[in-house]
Amino acid sequence: MGVVALFVFSLLYISPGDPAAVIAGDIATAEDIARIRAKLGLDEPYMVRFGNWLWALAHGDLGVSIFTGLPVARLIGQRIEPTVALTLCTLIVTIALAVPVGVVAAWKVGTWIDRSVMGFSVLGFSIPVFVIAYLLIMLFSVQLGWLPVQGYRSINEGWWPFLSHMILPSAALGTVYMALIARITRATMLDVLSQDYIRTAQAKGLSSNQVLLGHALKNASVPIVTVIGIGIALLISGVVVTETVFAIPGIGRLTVDAILRRDYPIIQAVTLLFSGVYVLINLAVDMSYTFLDPRIRY
């Protein structure tokens, strides 16, 4: 995380353009700019500025947007709800679908079910998220007219408006993630199913459901959860694109706007935020190992 902070800070440090000149405006003299630089602490050496920045960060101060002049923390606060909603929807649906699909594929290995799951998985890896998104819109919104094309409705406006605006973005965002999880579930399940204790369980006369879920899936859960954690990176990059396609006013959309306007404090804060979430989730994943596999201790 230290490296991330240093990298993200350096991003702002070496970014072209002088914030002081921007704040001072067009008619400022060189002395004005120098005074503002001193006031903002911009004339300090690199490490001092890094220290100040870390200190501000610890107090929840992410800086001020160059373009709008609003505090970045507030901008992110306004935009966080749609992003969280979209990510959670995708996460729940994907895991609920991908894990059973992977289990069935491993159980019926070599059959047409297995083959179609693997085929879908390769396709899911290959089609970029925005292409899937547009294909879905063209089919379900433009051709069939079942679902709204774009936009976002808060959950406060009722369940159906919220869900109907969530289905297509979640489906588009979840495809790659689902392909990844289904694939790793199948692979680890195949591994586990060839173990001796599975044969013992079957010999004891347990039903295939009991063997699959009670014995096999439980032992396969550590690699699966690991990939669910790593795969969050895919979701994060997907969110940026999905929100653009579906015009969802979330953090992803904020990022894209910031890129177009070269609003570095926002890009910096978003990178930091997403990386922080990513690291925290993977920490939680590491800690969940002790529950999933009591042999693992820290």
Place this chain on the structure above:
Amino acid sequence: MSAVPAALAAPRSVSPMWRGFRDAFRRHPTAILGGVLLLVMVAAAIAAPWLWTVDPQALSPVRRLKPPSGEYWFGTDMLGRDVYSRVVYGARVSLTVGIAVAILSTVLGLALGMLTGFVRWIDAILMRVMDGLMSIPAVLLAISLMALTQASLENVIFAITLSEVPRVVRLVRSLVLSLREQPFVEAATAAGTGIARTLVRHILPNTVAPLLVQGTYIFASAMITEAILSFIGAGTPPNIPSWGNVMAEARSLFQIAGYLILFPGIFLSLTVLAVNLLGDGMRDALDPRLARRM
């Protein structure tokens, strides 16, 4: 069953690795399909000017937003440019980015990985940096790097490479760490072989196969990342017709001219699919133990 005597009768002169390749490709028609598809794309990219294309940048206000027809196979965009020509020329950009990133990140990752695997004090420092870079999601890292620099093809390649390198370093490092404990490396050291020679003659050849597979996957993901970067406006400059750019320009028009997104999207997906199939085939061929599982 008849395959067994044929395999036994195979001439001794064929190296085991090559034989593994050949047999596996025979067993995996999807990999061949991927390879052929990729070759077609590469050929199309090289031969772009001779494939009934016009200047992909030629503007023509009178023929704006024409749907696909006999004259304009994939239609025209809002500036009257021929989408077919832009897509065929776009293959050059996407494939260049993919290949360049794959080669650069593999070579760089190989060098750094071997270094960290053998020189312990560098390992401690470098791996912390790599861990840090890896904790930033790859596309986000590329986005922030692109936000810093001018939009150009070289910078796109550089940004994507930097976000792919840590994973390669990790892979090479773990390979080197397990290889250096192998008896044949011990034997080489015991026989008085120097570090440099051990690295080049004994460690390096054993990293080739996994790296080849990894490089193929990087090739595929680099093309997707390039398209994502261009699509959100942080990638290849708009005057270069990459697949991502063609789609980005059509973003606001997709309801009236869906074909603007459809055709580059199909080409991009097919190419990435081809590379992925090839990668899966190679992995199966080079690592039979993994082949059963994945």
